[in-house]
Amino acid sequence: MTREQKAKVSTVLRYILLVAVGFIMVYPLIWMVGATFKTNSEIFTSAWFWPKNPVFDGYKDAFKSYGGKIDLIKSMINTYKIVVPKVVFTLLSATLTAYGFARFNFKGKSIFFSLMISTLFLPQVVLNAPQYIMYNKWGWVDSYLPLTIPSLFAVDTYFVFMLVQFLRGIPKELEEAAKIDGCNSIKTLWYVIVPMLKPSLVSCALFQFMWTSNDFQGPLIYIADMKKYTHSIYLRMSMDGDVGFQWNRILAMSLITIIPSLIVFFCSQNSFIDGISAGGVKG
Amino acid sequence: MQNKSSFSKTLTENAGFLFIVPWLIGFLVFKVYPFASSLYYSFTNYDLFTGITKTGLMNYQKIFTDSDIIRAFAVTFKYAIFDVPLKLIFALFIAYILNFKLKGVNFFRTAYYIPSILGGSIAIAILWRAIFNTDGLINTVLGFFGVAKINWMAGANSALLVIILLRVWQFGSAMVIFLAALKGVSQDLYEAASIDGAGKWTQFFKITVPIITPVIFYNLITQLCQAFQEFNSPYLVTKGGPNGATTLISLLIYNNAFLRHKMGMASAQAWILFIIVMTLTAVAFISQKKWVYYSDEDGR
Numbered sequence: 134m135t136r137e138q139k140a141k142v143s144t145v146l147r148y149i150l151l152v153a154v155g156f157i158m159v160y161p162l163i164w165m166v167g168a169t170f171k172t173n174s175e176i177f178t179s180a181w182f183w184p185k186n187p188v189f190d191g192y193k194d195a196f197k198s199y200g201g202k203i204d205l206i207k208s209m210i211n212t213y214k215i216v217v218p219k220v221v222f223t224l225l226s227a228t229l230t231a232y233g234f235a236r237f238n239f240k241g242k243s244i245f246f247s248l249m250i251s252t253l254f255l256p257q258v259v260l261n262a263p264q265y266i267m268y269n270k271w272g273w274v275d276s277y278l279p280l281t282i283p284s285l286f287a288v289d290t291y292f293v294f295m296l297v298q299f300l301r302g303i304p305k306e307l308e309e310a311a312k313i314d315g316c317n318s319i320k321t322l323w324y325v326i327v328p329m330l331k332p333s334l335v336s337c338a339l340f341q342f343m344w345t346s347n348d349f350q351g352p353l354i355y356i357a358d359m360k361k362y363t364h365s366i367y368l369r370m371s372m373d374g375d376v377g378f379q380w381n382r383i384l385a386m387s388l389i390t391i392i393p394s395l396i397v398f399f400c401s402q403n404s405f406i407d408g409i410s411a412g413g414v415k416g
Numbered sequence: 417m418q419n420k421s422s423f424s425k426t427l428t429e430n431a432g433f434l435f436i437v438p439w440l441i442g443f444l445v446f447k448v449y450p451f452a453s454s455l456y457y458s459f460t461n462y463d464l465f466t467g468i469t470k471t472g473l474m475n476y477q478k479i480f481t482d483s484d485i486i487r488a489f490a491v492t493f494k495y496a497i498f499d500v501p502l503k504l505i506f507a508l509f510i511a512y513i514l515n516f517k518l519k520g521v522n523f524f525r526t527a528y529y530i531p532s533i534l535g536g537s538i539a540i541a542i543l544w545r546a547i548f549n550t551d552g553l554i555n556t557v558l559g560f561f562g563v564a565k566i567n568w569m570a571g572a573n574s575a576l577l578v579i580i581l582l583r584v585w586q587f588g589s590a591m592v593i594f595l596a597a598l599k600g601v602s603q604d605l606y607e608a609a610s611i612d613g614a615g616k617w618t619q620f621f622k623i624t625v626p627i628i629t630p631v632i633f634y635n636l637i638t639q640l641c642q643a644f645q646e647f648n649s650p651y652l653v654t655k656g657g658p659n660g661a662t663t664l665i666s667l668l669i670y671n672n673a674f675l676r677h678k679m680g681m682a683s684a685q686a687w688i689l690f691i692i693v694m695t696l697t698a699v700a701f702i703s704q705k706k707w708v709y710y711s712d713e714d715g716r
Binding site: 144147148150151154155158159161162164165168176177178179180226229230232233234236237238239240242245248249252254255256257258259260261262263264265266267269283285286287288290293318343344346347348349350353354364365366368369372380383384387388390391394395398402405406 | 430431432433434435436438439440441442443445446447449450451453454457462464510513514516518524525526527528529530531533534536537538539540542543545546547549551552553556557560585592641644645647648651652666669670673674679682683686687689690693694697
């Protein structure tokens, strides 16, 4: 074989591998879409995603309410009642903190910074029980407060770290010019830093959006009242509660709950990829 | 002269401190206080309903003698030992292939990343239960190759494999981080090596891997921390079964704290888990001098 032929063969091999892996990655999701239109007996006999005789009762039943207290749409609205404040709070508090760390010198800064970094390694598992006890004393249990208010105080230090990294890469000249023009620190932050940080703020918002929409353990621990269920615990309840399990219904419900995340992802995939590459994201 | 401006000087010098005050409050209230009180609770039999009594080391004694708890720790180790390397190797391998100048790389990158976006959601846990059902998609596909039906959830090892695969399937973000690192490896090095007659595999192990060891290190630490805390998949997909074979330690802690309200016991278990994770992280940090290659200056 000549060198060119060899190169061609290895390119083809690479594509075959990429397609095969891609197929394994995505087929379960495609199958899931098909399965929402299948009957139970077809779901568990056919590996092909396309339904033979499409049925729609999965979707019809997906929106049924549970004892008049909660239904799929309500649970999704509840979820975004947590997601939206949490994203906004995180952006605010993380930007302020990152600005303080990246652009100022003050006593004890390096100690505070190491403390902040160390919380990245602090497993949430250790905090769950004592935090619950604390929120219980405050009367916060069975509300969305434990899931939203802490983000006002930059508790997801991961985002602070990410923004500090970005800020380090931004030259300080513009800020100095702003200072000469009479801007104080807050004005500089708002008119100079925030516009420049926009791409990374978008990344932070996207990740917080995804993680919070997917969050299961938080609502599971803190939300007891069925009316306040988020979609993740509502789905779990539907999964456990059904006798004579109707798979197309539960899969249709699952699919509906991930559609907002999928739309957000497809509209902003480059920000995601850039965000991970730059900050090195967990997950 | 110094006195006059000292106050405003202090203020401007410490303006940055004001910006981190919210974080500092959050740190003390939502991290330090719970963390410290958790250590205290771990030496008590704190029960949300019956109150609190100091019990000394009793919880810890129980952890090291109770066979269910020991099994949970063992299962967690087993889970992490298979999950972390599998995920990293897979992520690195795919990133390596994506790094060749191929058309449509972005398309594949997106496709591989989707499971990472959705993977933590309960919708995917439900999907996983459906496809690993005895009559599910996986068994049907294996049937084409003449493999007899496997009752995934009934076998101790197969159930563990099901939840390991769920996390390996989400290799996307580790892959993207590897890919960014691979893009930074200078092409000159590869050209020099291929002139010297080094094959692709030699190049991969002698050039690529050593250069990206800092990123391998980063991914290793983050994946390790997450694997030891995995909760959703044992809770939702396998329900800790069969017979505790997939009861990872975080599931046990959850059950103690929020089903049985034994906060003291849950805190003690969480502390043992914390010590294990910290020890492993420390070992990784110490060992990095031996295998992590930093091109210049700060060997962070």
